[in-house]
Amino acid sequence: MARRYTLQISGDGIHFWSYRDGQRRRYPAVKHHFTKSLLARSRVLVLPASEAAPRGWHHCSFLESIVFAVSSSLWVLFVLYAIAAFFGRISSLRLYLGNDLFSSSSIRGLPVEDTSDAEWTAFLKLLKTLVPAVVLQNVLIRALPEVSHLYCRIFVSTAFLLMTFGLYCTLFIFGILFLSVCLQKLGFRHLIYVVNLSIVFLGVYHSDLIQKWMGNPLGDNNFLLLFEVAVAWSAIRAISFGVTSSAERSTASMCCYFLYLPCLVLGPVTNYNDFINQIQTKRTPSARESLKQACISICRALLWFAVMEIMLHTVYPMATRIDYHIAREELRPVEFFGFSAVLMLHFYVKYLMIYGLAEEAARIEGLWLPERPRCTLRLSSGAEVWRTFDRGLYLWFLEAIYIPLGGGFFASSLCFVFVCFWHSSSLEVQIWCGLNFALVVVERKILALPKFLQIILQCPLHWLAVGSNMFYLGGLDVGFDFFSKLYEPRTFCCAFVVSFFACVVGRHFQHQDRIFYRTHAERSGTKHKTQ
Structure with a gap:
């Protein structure tokens, strides 16, 4: 035996x-x-x-563990090889990219830096006011009695909005809050959807009208982008507390949830009832515990910030995306797939920093926000990407759209319609959402098959998942080129083998993530949702 x-x-x-x-x-x-x-x-x-x-x-089994170890090693080696190949090519092409996409490095001896990512630049500017506000909020929470903590959080968030966006923009965000609270108190829950989705429409599609109506208070394009995002997230939070809050909840608790500082501007969104239950039941950590958590958070942030800086100084992901027509004919298939991996890694690290900052800031106060994104390079299932990358938005879909509509095909389709609406409905976004919806439907159909057969069938679905993301991250040309290069006879067989390894890795982490979410829900005292 x-x-x-x-x-x-x-x-x-x-x-x-x-x-x-x-x-x-x-x-x-x-x-x-x-x-x-x-x-x-x-x-x-x-x-x-x-x-x-x-x-x-x-x-x-022991055999399965060996298969996972071999598959993960080969998958990592291929990704590193492809990124290295792309690095070698883009180093020679950088001089042909637009000079306005780069700036000289602030650190002597380093190459020029890719500064073409508006979201990352705006995030760095936001940190100048957000970090001091988070520190002030934690100091006040420990200095004041617990009964005043709700009002303390509201006060600090209001001061932060005034310092960051000014009076008119702050009043606009408070107008969303006031209107939603009134509709909730009056019992007009369906109107909450209509009003706040209209606000999202204005913020995403006609932000210039809002600025013109308020007298253009934001001259800096970075703060204009941040305000547009803050308005959209505010409307999402208003729907959450307007639809799910009960009559026993106080207006102060709604305001605290709506204005909670760590996720006020850039997200993530969290469930209203889960958040308020934590506020009411969780104890504030001691100064020693908070200091320890703050040190851990700073070390993590510095590590991932270093990874982002290395990418911006070496592989220039956003500059290559913007001037892709220059590099398009020069990239061999392996270099192109390295470019695809760089785009996905850059997107992951950026939102790991944005959402991770909010999660760590809340953790210092003893609160749990939705989990930070999972790396898309290790996910082979389209459904898992939606479950694990923006966990807060996924849970909001369940709470505000999927479950109220009874689940099923129609509810799922409306979730993807909302995603398309949320991301401005451009042609590449429409293709991205359509492919992902088809991917999720097909993946549900193969769940009843044996595990090995699932992995074999998952390989072409893995291509579809990555290719759909290329439309969103890289645009139409990058998305179409991904599929055209993939189905070249010389690369097809190699891509199938590599995708098999990726699917083995993806299935392992899929199970691991489910365990993690269950553990996270138990720690935070929130409901565990696995739909």
């Missing part, structure tokens, strides 16, 4: 079990803290098929 193994992590260390001929042997506990924490975070438990894994563990 073959020998099988189990790793068991308990309070006194890591125990290694072996099974053979019906005998089970337990080896001494491993005390090494780093090894213990590393294995605990990996969430992988190798068990005999006859035994059920404990809750929260990934149950797999």
Whole structure:
């Protein structure tokens, strides 16, 4: 009989079990803290098929663990090779890209920096007022009695809006809040949808009308972009508390949720009832706990900021996207796929910083926001991308659209219609949403098939998932070129093998993410949603 193994992590260390001929042997506990924490975070438990894994563990055979290790190694090597190939090509093409897309580096000795990403530039400007406001809010929360914490948060957020956007823009955001609270108190819940979706329409499609009506108070394009995003997120939050809040909730709690500082401007959105339950039941961490969490958050932020800076100084993702017509004919297939990986990695790191900052700032106060994005390079399922990248918006879809409409095909289609509406409905966005909707529908149909057959069928769906993202991240030319290069005879077989490895990795992390979300929900005291 073959020998099988189990790793068991308990309070006194890591125990290694072996099974053979019906005998089970337990080896001494491993005390090494780093090894213990590393294995605990990996969430992988190798068990005999006859035994059920404990809750929260990934149950797999020894063969499956070997397949995952080999697949993940080969997948990572291919991605790194493709990015390196793209780096070699774009280094020689940089001089042909527009000079207005770059600026000299603030650090002597580094190459020029890609400064063409308006979202990233606006985010860096926002930090100058957001970080001091977050620090002030935490100081006041610890200095004032708990009964005043709601009003303290409202006061700091109001001061932040005034300092960042000025009086007229602040009054406009408060107008959204006032109108939504009045409609909620009067019981006109359907009107809350109509009013706030109209505000999103104005903010996304006709922001110039809002600025003209208010007298153009924002001269800086960066702050204009931030205000447009803040208006859209405000309308989304207004729908959440307007549709789900009960009569017992106070107006102060609605205002605190609507104006909560860490996610006030750039998101993510969080469920109203979950947020208020945390405010009412969670204790404020001690100064020592908050300081420890702040140090961890700063280290994480510096790490990912360094990754972003390296990309902006070496592979120039947004500059290449804007002047793609210059590099288009020069990129070989492997270099083009490296460019695709760079676009996805850049997008992931940017929103990891934006949403991660909000999550870490809330964690310092002892609150839990929706989880930060998962890297799209390790996701092979279109449905998982929607579940895990913008987790807050996904849960909002469930709460405000999918569940009220009873679920099913029609509700799913309306969710993607809203995504298209939310992202300005350009042609590339329409293609992106349409492909993703088709992808989600097909993926549901193959769930009943055996696991290995699912992975085989998932390979072309993986191409569709990545290709659809290229329309959104790179535009029409990049999206069409992805599929044209993919189906060249020389690259088709290689792409199928690489996608197989990616699908093995994706299935592993899909299970891991489900476990993580369940654990996160238990810690935060929120409802766990897995639809």
